[in-house]
Amino acid sequence: xxxxxxxxxxxxxxxxxxxxxxxxxxxxxxxxxxxxxxxxxxxxxxxxxxxxxxxxxxxxxxxxxxxxxxxxxxxxxxxxxxxxxxxxxxxxx
Amino acid sequence: xxxxxxxxxxxxxxxxxxxxxxxxxxxxxxxxxxxxxxxxxxxxxxxxxxxxxxxxxxxxxxxxxxxxxxxxxxxxxxxxxxxxxxxxxxxxxxxxxxxxxxxxxxxxxxxxxxxxxxxxxxxxxxxxxxxxxxxxxxxxxxxxxxxxxxxxxxxxxxxxxxxxxxxxxxxxxxxxxxxxxxxxxxxxxxxxxxxxxxxxxxxxxxxxxxxxxxxxxxxxxxxxxxxxxxxxxxxxxxxxxxxxxxxxxxxxxxxxxxxxxxxxxxxxxxxxxxxxxxxxxxxxxxxxxxxxxxxxxxxxxxxxxxxxxxxxxxxxxxxxxxxxxxxxxxxxxxxxxxxxxxxxxxxxxxxxxxxxxxxx
Numbered sequence: 357x358x359x360x361x362x363x364x365x366x367x368x369x370x371x372x373x374x375x376x377x378x379x380x381x382x383x384x385x386x387x388x389x390x391x392x393x394x395x396x397x398x399x400x401x402x403x404x405x406x407x408x409x410x411x412x413x414x415x416x417x418x419x420x421x422x423x424x425x426x427x428x429x430x431x432x433x434x435x436x437x438x439x440x441x442x443x444x445x446x447x448x449x
Numbered sequence: 450x451x452x453x454x455x456x457x458x459x460x461x462x463x464x465x466x467x468x469x470x471x472x473x474x475x476x477x478x479x480x481x482x483x484x485x486x487x488x489x490x491x492x493x494x495x496x497x498x499x500x501x502x503x504x505x506x507x508x509x510x511x512x513x514x515x516x517x518x519x520x521x522x523x524x525x526x527x528x529x530x531x532x533x534x535x536x537x538x539x540x541x542x543x544x545x546x547x548x549x550x551x552x553x554x555x556x557x558x559x560x561x562x563x564x565x566x567x568x569x570x571x572x573x574x575x576x577x578x579x580x581x582x583x584x585x586x587x588x589x590x591x592x593x594x595x596x597x598x599x600x601x602x603x604x605x606x607x608x609x610x611x612x613x614x615x616x617x618x619x620x621x622x623x624x625x626x627x628x629x630x631x632x633x634x635x636x637x638x639x640x641x642x643x644x645x646x647x648x649x650x651x652x653x654x655x656x657x658x659x660x661x662x663x664x665x666x667x668x669x670x671x672x673x674x675x676x677x678x679x680x681x682x683x684x685x686x687x688x689x690x691x692x693x694x695x696x697x698x699x700x701x702x703x704x705x706x707x708x709x710x711x712x713x714x715x716x717x718x719x720x721x722x723x724x725x726x727x728x729x730x731x732x733x734x735x736x737x738x739x740x741x742x743x744x745x746x747x748x749x750x751x752x753x754x755x756x757x758x759x760x761x762x763x764x765x766x767x768x769x770x771x772x773x774x775x776x777x778x779x780x781x782x783x784x785x786x787x788x789x790x791x792x793x794x795x796x797x798x799x800x801x802x803x804x805x806x807x808x809x
Contacts, residue, residue: 402529403506408539412509444508
């Protein structure tokens, strides 16, 4: 089972420059996917989640276009072939 | 001879160099552009000076980065230099202080962070360990966050002993005499006008503390109302605010070479965080706070801004250099111990931290 992770340019540098990563998620959940991603790319993992494992406040994750905040958060299902997008939310100044 | 001035702002870090004993400064291109740089440390104990920066990657969280080539390249520990252990259930919110220790502890660097925590590195700032003695202190759950957040913002390791002093807004001063194992609050004499009990054991809003050059037990504190001095390592504090136009403010700095000399930058009050009459001024004492002298030359009038706690520092030059960064993006430097100032740069983002050091 493989899903595709799509990264914004600013994070791609932390994954060897790749904006698209093929990842095999553990357990078929977003949490498992991010665990695998962090194990392979620790600095990238820290940008997305803090050390408690929570997705950072101003980071948004979409699975096949659906915001995971309304799909169970880290427990959200990540089916085979899904596209998982990581995006910065609209914030800042 | 080269002097380095590091300017951390809300949107990046700037490094300025002086080759003429701090008469003129050359500002480089921005580093870490668009990242908040709330803490800066310059470690001159190494073969090559190391610049440490506590940054906020905007959406992507806080981190510590370091450069051994004056910003040409930056390194970051993959797993994070400051990382809360899992059992704490906490997550790093911001790095507020990066403080290299003394020359005889060459790889030790301290970090003060939000949430209230103290960290110690023994590898020059690549990785830090949580100081459990302070984290586990029974008072910690009751320390209040200030407007900027709840953090250890001041770390003062005593070069001659195992004493470490920390300060927190909404927590006060705590001191360890054994290098960080045990901690006790030392706030007697520091007022807390914002609390029903005016003289609590802890909970004071201490904005910054600086150590005197001559006496390891002597320190100066700029409080949330009040300027104080201790001569007994914090066990008691006395007001030294007489002679100042206001006793509110954020920074205090002490001379690293001349005992009894310190500087503050008064603001009107907590509900009016601007210089009195809009005139930005530095005030200096040469007699441990008995009297104060205003420094005006080179500092602006009609400056409705403020100087944050770490946007003020001194260097180790002779005479001592004094550096002032403002929330409206200006940095002023003095090479005569605060008698006169010159504008180094303006139109930067809000200045959060300045640090200066003489490089070999």
